[in-house]
Amino acid sequence: MKKFFSRFYITIIFIFLYAPIATLIVLSFNKSKTRAKWGGFTTKWYVELFENEVILEALQNTLLLALLSALIATVIGTAACIAINHMHRAWRTFFMGVTNIPMLNADIVTGISLMLLYLSFGMSFGFTTILLAHITFNIPYVILSVMPKMKQLNKHTYEAAMDLGAGPVYAFFRVVFPDLLPGIFTGFLMAFTMSLDDFIITHFTKGPGVDTLSTKIYTELKKGIKPEMYALSTIIFVAVLVLLIIINKAPAKKETGREL
Amino acid sequence: MSNKLINLSGINKSFDGTMVLDDLNLYIRENEFLTLLGPSGCGKTTTLRIIGGFETPDSGQVFFNGEDITNVPPNKRQLNTVFQKYALFTHMNIAENIAFGLKIKNKSKSYIDDKIKYALKLVNLDGYEKRMPHQLSGGQQQRIAIARAIVNEPKVLLLDEPLGALDLKLRQDMQYELIRLKNELGITFIYVTHDQEEALTMSDTIVVMNQGYIQQIGTPEMIYNEPENAFVADFIGESNIIDATMIKDELVSFLGCKWACVDKGFGNNKPVDVVIRPEDIVLKESGQGTLDGEVTHVIFKGVHYEMEVMAGGYEWLVHSTSMFPVGTKVSISVDPFNIQIMNKPESEDEEATRIEE
Amino acid sequence: MKNKRNLLAGPYLVWSVAFIIIPLIMVFYYGFIDRDGAFTLENIMAIASPEHSKALWISIRLSLISTVICFLLAYPLAMILANMSVNQNQFIVLVFILPMWMNFLLRTLAWQTLLEKNGVINSVLKFLSLPTINIINTEAAIILGMVYNFLPFMVLPIYNSLARMDHDVINAARDLGANNVQTFLRIIFPLSIPGVVSGVTMVFVPALTTFVISAILGGSKILLIGNVIEQEFTQASNWNLGSGLSIVLMIFIIISMVISSILDKDGEGNML
Numbered sequence: 001m002k003k004f005f006s007r008f009y010i011t012i013i014f015i016f017l018y019a020p021i022a023t024l025i026v027l028s029f030n031k032s033k034t035r036a037k038w039g040g041f042t043t044k045w046y047v048e049l050f051e052n053e054v055i056l057e058a059l060q061n062t063l064l065l066a067l068l069s070a071l072i073a074t075v076i077g078t079a080a081c082i083a084i085n086h087m088h089r090a091w092r093t094f095f096m097g098v099t100n101i102p103m104l105n106a107d108i109v110t111g112i113s114l115m116l117l118y119l120s121f122g123m124s125f126g127f128t129t130i131l132l133a134h135i136t137f138n139i140p141y142v143i144l145s146v147m148p149k150m151k152q153l154n155k156h157t158y159e160a161a162m163d164l165g166a167g168p169v170y171a172f173f174r175v176v177f178p179d180l181l182p183g184i185f186t187g188f189l190m191a192f193t194m195s196l197d198d199f200i201i202t203h204f205t206k207g208p209g210v211d212t213l214s215t216k217i218y219t220e221l222k223k224g225i226k227p228e229m230y231a232l233s234t235i236i237f238v239a240v241l242v243l244l245i246i247i248n249k250a251p252a253k254k255e256t257g258r259e260l
Numbered sequence: 261m262s263n264k265l266i267n268l269s270g271i272n273k274s275f276d277g278t279m280v281l282d283d284l285n286l287y288i289r290e291n292e293f294l295t296l297l298g299p300s301g302c303g304k305t306t307t308l309r310i311i312g313g314f315e316t317p318d319s320g321q322v323f324f325n326g327e328d329i330t331n332v333p334p335n336k337r338q339l340n341t342v343f344q345k346y347a348l349f350t351h352m353n354i355a356e357n358i359a360f361g362l363k364i365k366n367k368s369k370s371y372i373d374d375k376i377k378y379a380l381k382l383v384n385l386d387g388y389e390k391r392m393p394h395q396l397s398g399g400q401q402q403r404i405a406i407a408r409a410i411v412n413e414p415k416v417l418l419l420d421e422p423l424g425a426l427d428l429k430l431r432q433d434m435q436y437e438l439i440r441l442k443n444e445l446g447i448t449f450i451y452v453t454h455d456q457e458e459a460l461t462m463s464d465t466i467v468v469m470n471q472g473y474i475q476q477i478g479t480p481e482m483i484y485n486e487p488e489n490a491f492v493a494d495f496i497g498e499s500n501i502i503d504a505t506m507i508k509d510e511l512v513s514f515l516g517c518k519w520a521c522v523d524k525g526f527g528n529n530k531p532v533d534v535v536i537r538p539e540d541i542v543l544k545e546s547g548q549g550t551l552d553g554e555v556t557h558v559i560f561k562g563v564h565y566e567m568e569v570m571a572g573g574y575e576w577l578v579h580s581t582s583m584f585p586v587g588t589k590v591s592i593s594v595d596p597f598n599i600q601i602m603n604k605p606e607s608e609d610e611e612a613t614r615i616e617e
Numbered sequence: 618m619k620n621k622r623n624l625l626a627g628p629y630l631v632w633s634v635a636f637i638i639i640p641l642i643m644v645f646y647y648g649f650i651d652r653d654g655a656f657t658l659e660n661i662m663a664i665a666s667p668e669h670s671k672a673l674w675i676s677i678r679l680s681l682i683s684t685v686i687c688f689l690l691a692y693p694l695a696m697i698l699a700n701m702s703v704n705q706n707q708f709i710v711l712v713f714i715l716p717m718w719m720n721f722l723l724r725t726l727a728w729q730t731l732l733e734k735n736g737v738i739n740s741v742l743k744f745l746s747l748p749t750i751n752i753i754n755t756e757a758a759i760i761l762g763m764v765y766n767f768l769p770f771m772v773l774p775i776y777n778s779l780a781r782m783d784h785d786v787i788n789a790a791r792d793l794g795a796n797n798v799q800t801f802l803r804i805i806f807p808l809s810i811p812g813v814v815s816g817v818t819m820v821f822v823p824a825l826t827t828f829v830i831s832a833i834l835g836g837s838k839i840l841l842i843g844n845v846i847e848q849e850f851t852q853a854s855n856w857n858l859g860s861g862l863s864i865v866l867m868i869f870i871i872i873s874m875v876i877s878s879i880l881d882k883d884g885e886g887n888m889l
Contacts, residue, residue, distance in 0.1 A: 113640035196718075244711055
């Protein structure tokens with residue numbers, strides 16, 4: 001009975017979460033150009049997608065931004081973690097406090113604050129301003145993923161490596177870095193995802209002529225979304241889904257034995 | 261048999277297809293300090309959790325005072341548990357932790373306050389009411405966990421390796437505390453541990469378990485002096501376990517010699533195992549004992565010397581207060597009373613023999 | 618050696634000052650001056666004007682309602698997930714994160730299609746001869762959009778705090794005589810409060826400040842405070858007024874942060 005209720009509840013929530021996604025996938029095969037009615041099955045939007053240069057450019061911008069901002073944020077964030085972990089309490093509190101600001105503040109405030117910065121310094125809005133903004137909100141995700149791993153580190157392995165004659169840099173890369181790697185990887189992935197999904201901050205920091213998928217969709221909201229957009233999101237969604245299934249199917253780690 | 265307070269009958273339990281308890285039968289008398297002893301994975305904790313109601317056996321029954329409580333949830337059982345890592349409620353202070361069970365039972369405030377005072381005094385932590393669990397040391401948290409359990413006046417207290425996380429000195433102190441508590445409260449303790457010394461020190465009865473089977477049940481003296489099989493002999497204390505043949509009653513042969521013993525009823529010319537405790541071996545001058553050999557190692561251990569003696573192709577472990585230097589020719593002699601004969605396991609499976617009472 | 622290591626934080630120090638701290642100071646600076654650069658409180662006081670205070674009030678109301686709904690939906694869900702076996706729940710947790718990979722503007726837009734007068738949901742309701750719903754371009758649709766978009770932010774921290782709970786603590790409560798309801802009310806729920814608090818702020822703040830969900834699902838009729846600020850920046854180009862209103866918004870964010878840090882002293886409820 002309890003089990004039945006659990007399954008029922010999960011199913012309801014599942015439908016709630018995936019109904020819009022199913023809708024979008026269906027729309028990507030809709031012959032009619034409007035969302036309102038079904039005009040028959042077609043795959044032509046998938047073909048036209050690859051001829052629509054505006055969308056492809058937005059896609060390229062989006063991916064490039066996500067990749068660059070995640071990479072730079074990962075480097076800056078990881079380096080900062082190594083230093084912060086050994087700092088005095090006051091400095092550590094300062095850094096962690098600063099890190100929390102973009103996490104906790106509203107995106108709209110982060111967006112307009114950066115916009116005001118760029119305006120005040122007379123920077124021209126374009127790809128660079130978006131990139132700087134994305135790096136800014138990505139660094140905290142890296143730090144918050146790497147920091148816990150940093151704290152779990154066994155200090156003595158580093159000391160043991162030094163004791164066995166390794167220099168500090170060598171000891172770091174051979175002994176400490178491998179332990180941090182899962183955290184760094186998670187941080188990178190989160191940063192990439194956040195950048196990919198961002199609309200609000202990009203909206204305030206972009207210039208005319210540069211668009212990401214999100215901002216492109218936003219401008220199309222009033223005119224009507226091009227069906228190629230549905231096709232593209234369907235492709236992205238299915239790609240991620242397949243990737244996740246592959247990762248999940250990979251042999252799971254053995255559970256640690258417990259005292260019986 | 262009216263004093264069987266708890267009776268486990270034909271308990272089977274497996275997790276994910278791994279058999280953890282195999283047809284376990286055990287009873288616990290009223291007012292007994294009973295210890296479940298064994299290596300990790302032997303099923304001792306599972307047994308305790310079945311008594312506590314946190315696991316349900318796949319088959320078999322649990323009786324409490326003659327009443328079947330197999331499917332009674334933990335909150336309806338007249339026993340309380342002290343958990344391995346204390347499991348204190350971190351969001352409540354000490355007084356609230358101790359009062360938890362009493363508040364559930366809607367006891368009056370004055371009754372609860374008296375009980376908290378009494379319990380804290382009992383575990384030597386008067387005045388700790390307002391502290392939070394994280395402000396206490398491991399040993400103090402342990403005492404609070406005990407106080408929280410005993411204010412409910414359970415008939416039985418279940419303790420799951422309660423001293424496991426404490427350091428050696430504290431552990432020894434707590435052993436005496438627990439014995440004192442048990443005597444003051446006059447209730448039954450069921451104690452789980454893998455530490456044989458703890459078991460020998462505190463228990464009235466020890467149940468040695470391995471691989472889901474009970475190996476031996478008995479008083480600490482019986483378990484130590486008369487282990488029923490090689491597992492028990494090896495797990496409890498140090499011992500010399502030697503392949504032997506029972507020639508006839510009261511005569512056994514091993515390492516090429518014949519030895520007098522006191523055991524009977526093993527049959528004639530039957531293969532057996534012999535256990536001899538290191539402190540029961542008497543070293544004499546060469547030629548004066550049963551088996552000649554040579555001392556190969558000596559270590560000073562404080563109360564005694566630990567020596568290894570090569571004799572009859574076997575490396576004997578010997579504890580003695582008198583020291584023989586390495587290279588000394590000695591002769592081994594054992595009082596017939598101290599030669600313990602055990603049946604050999606008949607198959608691999610029998611390694612974990614069930615001993616019928 | 619030690620000083621060299623501290624240098625590694627240098628880039629982040631520079632970055633955070635340049636792109637986090639200075640920009641925030643700029644917001645305050647612009648918020649307290651008028652177009653000629655003279656000090657003024659007018660931009661802050663503008664919140665008292667009927668249209669702005671109405672927008673703020675609607676924002677607070679809708680975000681509070683959606684936070685409560687998110688909590689009511691998420692808590693049982695998190696409990697069910699936390700009680701599942703390890704292998705299963707990893708997969709299920711992924712299932713709840715997966716939708717985030719489809720652009721959130723499009724997902725929200727899809728609700729338009731679902732909710733429209735002759736949309737999917739009403740067609741199904743009609744087919745079942747049930748009364749149809751007409752909530753598109755109403756506050757109800759905005760609440761639905763908020764709940765839809767922010768539900769995972771409520772589920773994950775609560776799930777984490779429940780999954781991390783020592784099972785023996787729950788066993789101890791049962792052992793001491795508490796039944797299921799008592800165990801939940803006195804032990805499980807109080808111990809999960811850090812997760813709940815974290816979830817509440819993670820839903821409340823973006824819901825309070827959104828301008829996209831209301832733009833898509835509320836038609837142009839319902840303005841939230843986020844819409845007002847966005848318009849001041851992108852259409853009216855009155856940065857001073859926009860900054861002033863943002864400062865007011867930040868006050869509300871800070872209030873919710875303070876409440877959450879009081880309730881979750883150890884920061885246990887973090888998502889990561």
